[in-house]
Amino acid sequence: MDFTPSDAQQAMVGLADRIMGDHLDMGRHLAVETAGGWFDRDLWEDLASAGLLGIALGTDVGGSGLDVVALALLLGVQGSHVAPLPLLPSSVAAVIVDQHGSDEQRHRLLPDVAAGGCILTVAVQEFLDDRLSQPSVTFKDGLLHGTKVVVEHLDAASLILVTVRGPDGPRCVLVDPMAAGITRVEGTSTRRQPVWEVTFEATPAEPVGDDTTVGDLLDHLRLGISATQLGVTERALSMTAEYTSTREQFGRPIATFQAVGQRLADQFVNVGGIRLVTLSAAWRLANGADATEDLLVSKWWASERATDVANATQHCHGGMGVAVDYPLHRYTLWNKHLTASLGAGTQSLRALGDHLAR
């Protein structure tokens, strides 16, 4: 295992960081937030033109042929800029289609995903059942029945990758959001993003992959969430280091109070842990090794420790950490959203316990 990014990965990270950094200033964030939709389409197009929307897809379908480690690093960059984009659900769904779909499906869908024209989203969460790998939405005779929640970017997506229970067990299917029998209820997530409850009643769907596909989708989503949180926490911490070094009270920088400095040092250790468990999980996934344990560890660690980082960085900003005029609040809200994605830390802990003690 070597977590040093390759030259190709480093170049990709540098490019993505420059594009997002140049594009997203405070005014741009406000403009996108005011417009609603939580989606910076111009930035999406810039990323598409730079070839960053298909980095982990095969070269035969318009991708760059890098692995999911590269995708994890890219999601980290998104997190560090808190960029409102459908990058996580779309890229993960595309990787699943690439790895599990038929050749026909790959060639029909993926070139357009890499080019930025086709956005994918995922529907895996259910309100009344936290056992993600045992979905209760049914798929029988080509038709879907049931409800999914917290579906992101439904308004922008061309297709939804849905986890379902088929006659032979858990499966993934693709659904057109405009298909018959779909009702949607819009809500708002903690990070002010529109999210939907989607109910299917005899909705036509197209199967993708086999009995391993749901597990692989969940694995990649867990990775994507932790990778995004890595970027979010790393940047929140560096912002806080800078703020506390310049903010003065009692005639000195507040970072010189040991209660502040030591708490931030603890957060550095937390972020370092998020980085290592996330990259380890990514490396295992990319190399076909069993990553289940690493992914549960990383989801739990990222959830719990990212919450610590969010609390500490917010607190050390004093009132600034509570006001929306100051950029830190986005990092706090993203952390909360991501921590609750696919269930809070306790759910990962329970799943990990099942996995270890079985």
Place this chain on the structure above:
Amino acid sequence: MPIASGATGTVTAMSNTHRQASDDTSADDAAFVARVEAFHAEHCVRIDDPAGSDAGSDDPDGLTAARSYQGALTDAGLAGLDLPNEYGGAGLTAHHQELFTRAAAAWHRPDSPLSISHGMCLPMLAQFGTHEQKSTHLPGVIRGTSIWCQMFSEPGAGSDVAGLSTRAVLDGDEWILDGQKVWTSGAHYCDHGLVVARTDPTLPKHQGLSMFIVDLRSSGVEIRPLVQISGAKGFNEVFFSDVRVPAANILGDVNQGWNLAVSMLMFERVSIGAGGGALNAKRHPELIQLARDLGRSNEPVIRQALAALHISEEIKGYIGQRIRSAVAAGRVPGPEGSIAKLTGALVARQARDTAMAIVGTAGQAFGRRGDGNELDQRATAGRKWSGFCVSAAGISLAGGTDEVQRNIIGERVLGLPREPDPFKGAPWQDIPRN
């Protein structure tokens, strides 16, 4: 470790008071409690009734509800309990206030928009106001027709509030106020503010401050609401430019503002950590119910978190009771206020984490359009606790941060040596600031 002897004495005195208060079951007390209960049965929803909720101060309906509750309470002779009739109070005692707090804790009271006005400004006015000031202002404050806010923090003075730079200069029989306050909770709906300003920059920082009663509708006052991370418009920036304040509106004496500020911070800490409002309601009963509703009450991890929260809330309850008993016995709370406030902040965070573990995925949801299916219960719970989750951090900041409380406990309760201050005794105007 040497424990300051004063502090030990304090603890003993308070526990005695507490015992007396809780053993006192006279018929008068029972009749009074019955009145409190009858009033709330008529006007409020019980805390364990899921239909009830405490509307935020942000909401105009919340303000109307607060005013009408407080008006009715005043008409019923149940407001300003320990204040004399001549100032609009009920003419009873602090002991009645404690009985009220305990009895009323069982109800959702829509008075959170008044918490600063009543928990902090009113006791200041009652304790330090002149007869004139009390006659003019107390009746309206008690009734809630006049709402007050606390104006201490500035962009350059938060934890180091004594370093503040808003200036007040005497001009004939008026003070002229210039400067900026920030994070002022409720200023956007308040009538008056208690403002701390610098009246003598040549004195050391704690010695050149005074406290003023400022009419927020005076010309030269500009209030700009700031949006909080929870989405609420809870606090404000307030700008003073050449605001003229009548000389009679000084509270206490000139350059005695720091002593008053410390008293007010104590009232604030007691109010945040041991007050009777929504902030101090025990949260574990509601969370236990939530875990049952969501089918998670059998999970060992959740059960342990709930048990731990129960323990913390019991202890926090005792700390609050001890302080309120001391107040009921006529004592002005000292650094115990910091203990209550710190405990309150820590327990709020524990409740937040427990709630998030219970709501799980639903904790992602903030709001939801549409209505009428069985998922609503989860969505509503998710939304409610999500809101609590993102605002809980504020409890660790407002009224002095956790670190500031710990410093006070270290120095004033444990008697640890103070942190060296290189600027001690220097005139405020000679201290560098950014």
